[in-house]
Amino acid sequence: MLKVDAINVYYGKIHALKDVSFEVQEGEVVALIGANGAGKSTTLKTISGMLHAKTGSITFLGESISHTESYRLVAKGLAHVPEGRRIFLQMTVMENLEMGAYIHKKATKEELDEIFDRFPRLKERQNQIAGTLSGGEQQMLAMGRALISHPKLLMLDEPSMGLAPILVEQIFDIIRELHAAGTTILLVEQNAEMALQLANRAYVLETGSIVLSGTGKELAQSDAIKRAYLGG
Ligand SMILES: Nc1ncnc2c1ncn2[C@@H]1O[C@H](COP(=O)(O)OP(=O)(O)OP(=O)(O)O)[C@@H](O)[C@H]1O
Ligand SMILES: [Mg+2]
Structure with missing residues (x-):
């Protein structure tokens, strides 16, 4: 590959x-x-x-x-989750995930549901500002954002x-x-x-x-x- x-x-x-x-x-x-x-x-x-x-x-x-x-x-x-996560700290969880899909289009409900199934914590916190997530939650968000594009x-x-x-x-x-x-x-x-x-x-x-x-x-x-x- x-x-x-x-x-x-x-x-x-x-x-x-x-x-x-x-x-x-x-x-x-x-x-x-x-x-x-x-x-x-x-x-x-x-x-x-x-x-x-x-x-x-x-x-x-x-x-x-x-x-x-x-x-x-x-x-x-090909998706890359860089060191230090590089999520958008000022945006909400949902806005970050939507950015992850923007390469092919806005994230569909199915795509978001798939990410929320894998990371239930992100679903609970979808409207929270990303900068206020814990370190582990930020890592989940960074991974979730990369996965939206189905790498x-x-x-x-x-x-x-x-x-x-x-x-x-x-x-x-x-x-x-x-x-x-x-x-x-x-x-x-x-x-x-x-x-x-x-x-x-x-x-x-x-x-x-x-x-x-x-x-x-x-x-x-x-x-x-x-x-x-x-x-x-
Ligand atoms: N932008 C840069 N300008 C100059 N040197 C750099 C730059 N980025 C990395 N380096 C140097 O290149 C080498 C490799 O760095 P790299 O970040 O790839 O290491 P790493 O294996 O990821 O280390 P770590 O485990 O600390 O993350 C290091 O000596 C580093 O100082
Ligand atoms: Mg490194």
Whole structure:
């Protein structure tokens, strides 16, 4: 479904991604793990067209998307929930969800009901100003907004960041359900333990390079991973 082939991305002189290559097959959950500053968010931003690679190529559903604008990618079925959620804090829950659908049209009642079924909390709070939602509720809103467009590939950048353990569990349950319902997922996570449990396959980024890959299970058992990311 997605093939990233030897991309090099720079911020001015900073070489943020060095020959990064990886793939996501249809129906998989693929995790991208790595320390702060490793290049995880840069990778997702480059895939979703917010940044452009200097060299290398990105293919989505058999088509080159290296030079495709973000809004076109959403229409092709690629959704990105960025780090820090980026919801519209001054708008209500409902207005945020309606914005998520605007790429193809205003959200239909069916589309909104589908999101409210998955996130009952958002239904209760549909008229609340998003900035006053709790962190977990804001994350649900960000995910709900991305799901309105029925993405084929959902890219999540640290969905558990800053959440209490109970909410982290909830967010991971939702990711599991989305996967079971057929959504392909590329997951960036600090919580390597939970990400590896969930992922079919995973890649480890270190200072802009992929240094390890394998099944979630293999990586969870690797000594190098245990030392670096799983606390022992
Ligand atoms: N706009 C920018 N300008 C200059 N350097 C940047 C910019 N954004 C990111 N970088 C640098 O690129 C590198 C990769 O950053 P990135 O945000 O991709 O890391 P990350 O793996 O997502 O880290 P974290 O886990 O902290 O979110 C870092 O060294 C960072 O300082
Ligand atoms: Mg990041």
